[in-house]
Amino acid sequence: MTRKEIEALAEGVACNHRTEKQCWIDVHQIVKKLGGKIEYAKPENKIELCCYADESFKIILLRQPHYHEQRDRWSIAHALGHVLMHSHPGKTRLFTREENRTECMQANWFAAGLLMPKTSFLTKAKELRNDTEELASLFWVMEGAASSRLESFRLGLS
Ligand SMILES: [Zn+2]
Numbered sequence: 001m002t003r004k005e006i007e008a009l010a011e012g013v014a015c016n017h018r019t020e021k022q023c024w025i026d027v028h029q030i031v032k033k034l035g036g037k038i039e040y041a042k043p044e045n046k047i048e049l050c051c052y053a054d055e056s057f058k059i060i061l062l063r064q065p066h067y068h069e070q071r072d073r074w075s076i077a078h079a080l081g082h083v084l085m086h087s088h089p090g091k092t093r094l095f096t097r098e099e100n101r102t103e104c105m106q107a108n109w110f111a112a113g114l115l116m117p118k119t120s121f122l123t124k125a126k127e128l129r130n131d132t133e134e135l136a137s138l139f140w141v142m143e144g145a146a147s148s149r150l151e152s153f154r155l156g157l158s
Pocket of ligand 1 (some may be wrong): 048052095096103104
């Protein structure tokens with residue numbers, strides 16, 4: 001899938017799950033609706049997601065010494081990207097935490113698109129004069145995620 005297609009997929013999922021009042025997406029709610037579960041594991045755990053043949057799935061989050069709800073939200077959105085783009089009905093598959101894999105890069109594009117949907121993010125960015133701190137708290141992401149999202153629009157990548 002191209003980045004544009006992934007962007008559109010993420011925006012569609014975001015639209016289906018957004019409530020009127022808030023910008024941030026309730027990723028836990030999406031996991032529940034799709035029949036998934038979330039579990040916590042030790043930091044050395046290498047598996048990030050298990051997709052089962054019956055289409056249920058389990059997202060594995062790491063118990064980090066410095067806990068950030070926003071980081072968990074990103075990991076959940078990333079895993080949802082794998083579930084929607086890279087898992088196959090009837091097949092069990094484990095996803096490991098490896099950087100630089102094409103699928104993980106795509107999952108990160110999906111996560112950015114889901115947590116910061118293009119249309120509403122650009123509208124808010126304009127309103128807030130690209131204030132990344134404000135944007136991050138509005139969309140409930142790490143500030144770094146909001147600033148790379150802005151950067152990707154500036155460079156015409158998304
Ligand atoms: Zn991944």
